[in-house]
Amino acid sequence: MTKFTDLGLDKSLLKALADEGYDTPTPIQAQAIPGVMSGRDLLGIAQTGTGKTAAFALPILHRLAADRKPAPRRGCRVLVLSPTRELATQIAESFKTYGKHMGVSVAVVFGGVKYGGQMRAMAPGVDVLVATPGRLIDHLGEKSITLQGVEMFVLDEADQMLDMGFILPIRRIVKHLPKDRQNLFFSATMPTEIGKLASELLNPNPHKVAVAPESTTVERVTQKVIFVETARKRALLCELFAEKNFKRVIVFTRTKRGADRVAKSLEAAGVEAAAIHGDKSQGQRERSLASFKAGEVRALVATDIAARGIDVDAVTHVVQYELPNVPESYVHRIGRTARAGANGSAVAFCADDERNLLRDIQKVTRQTIPSFDRRNDKGLHVMTQ
The missing domain is CATH 3.40.50.300 (P-loop containing nucleotide triphosphate hydrolases)
Structure with a gap:
């Protein structure tokens, strides 16, 4: 049985996991973490509820810990795109929880709230930015956020992005990213349009991980x-x-x-x-x-x-x-x-x-x-x- 301690994660992350009472990774975490830590692109077929946030947050934080440097002004080192504000908030909380012993800075950007607070949070630059596509495009237009320094890019819930009409905005955002970056792509299903997007975004031969949802409800x-x-x-x-x-x-x-x-x-x-x-x-x-x-x-x-x-x-x-x-x-x-x-x-x-x-x-x-x-x-x- 794989334990988090077997994966070679940074000590500060192991301490945060122990604080939360986690010692055994879920199947997607055990399969995804080593590949992402080594710098490979990832194509993950997984639904919410399989533990996929930690499957990308932990190895990303591990890579940040191994290469400490200030984030670019008004920019970020890691960009995570999420379809909804609820999920964006949840992902940001996970990064804060797992990264609490390494002093990681995290900001969330989504619509429905005023711009001022988001601009102030982004001004000095952050390690991790979690954003919904629409509001991020607004900030790019205002030049209040730059994506020039992104080293790792995560696209979460790609099929939900498709349902919500976000594919064009995502393509627009990607044009602002540096060519040389690590990409992690997650989708619960793979309709044609999503397969096409994955092949555009990912470097050739990505690490593939597929996990079935916990669809069997508790028998008792x-x-x-x-x-x-x-x-x-x-x-x-x-x-x-x-x-x-x-x-x-x-x-x-x-x-x-x-x-x-x-x-x-x-x-x-x-x-x-x-x-x-x-x-x-x-x-x-x-x-x-x-x-x-x-x-x-x-x-x-x-x-x-x-x-x-x-x-x-x-x-x-x-x-x-x-x-x-x-x-x-x-x-x-x-x-x-x-x-x-x-x-x-x-x-x-x-x-x-x-x-x-x-x-x-x-x-x-x-x-x-x-x-x-x-x-x-x-x-x-x-x-x-």
Whole structure:
């Protein structure tokens, strides 16, 4: 069994991994890290949820640690392109976490927020820039960012970029990059257009890594989906907690604000609840987790990103208050129950505007989740068995 310590990574990275409690790489990490460390281009066929962020972040940070030099002004040494602001933020957080003992500088650039803060962050130059294509092109037009000094370029979620109409913007961005660079290209699928883009971007004979998604959901978890109007979700959640066997429950929401709102409504209904998400300080998160582990809090309301570090045995139920945008997250969420040989139950709420998300989940997991139409209002107790 390969361990991170077998891969020859810089000591500061091994320390950061140990701090996070990681010692064994996922298949894509074990396959990708050595090739990237040696400077080869990479073509990775992998979906979100396979551990691919660390598969590129760790070897990139290793290469930066081996060759310390200041980043170019208004520029970066590493450019990561990501289709959405959520994913961009998540990738930047990973770089900060793994690079914390080497003093790596990271900036994120995406649309929907003012330019000033992004320009100030980029002015002195950063080691790693994570950006969405549209806003990066705006900055290039304003000359507030230069890509002349990029040594390593990562294109993440290429097929999602295609769906969102970002292929032309990506080609425009690539024109600003130096010819001599290392390229890492990730896509979950390889439609013709993406294959073409990969061959344009990658040097001949790239290191190829393909990893199937964790599509088999946990066998020991009883899964159900309840169709319910958005406006009825809070009341329904409180009803579920009236069941005695809802002892230790993780409730998933899509947003940080949603997590706070759900935790408040549970508290108002007399259910001890705590929210954990990215806006909470490390101390607050640790306190919430400790009281959940100790059984003082019955409900832990979490976002996907915050839940990554949760490893609590004896979670009786997972409730997906909102379905995730990324189908693989469904698998990760229900995997929080049925740990250490125990059985568990997973209940997902599905409003009318979430039916397409449910379809995607059933496609990825290759199963039909038993459903129950709450709008008929019959026999709720069957849900909690």
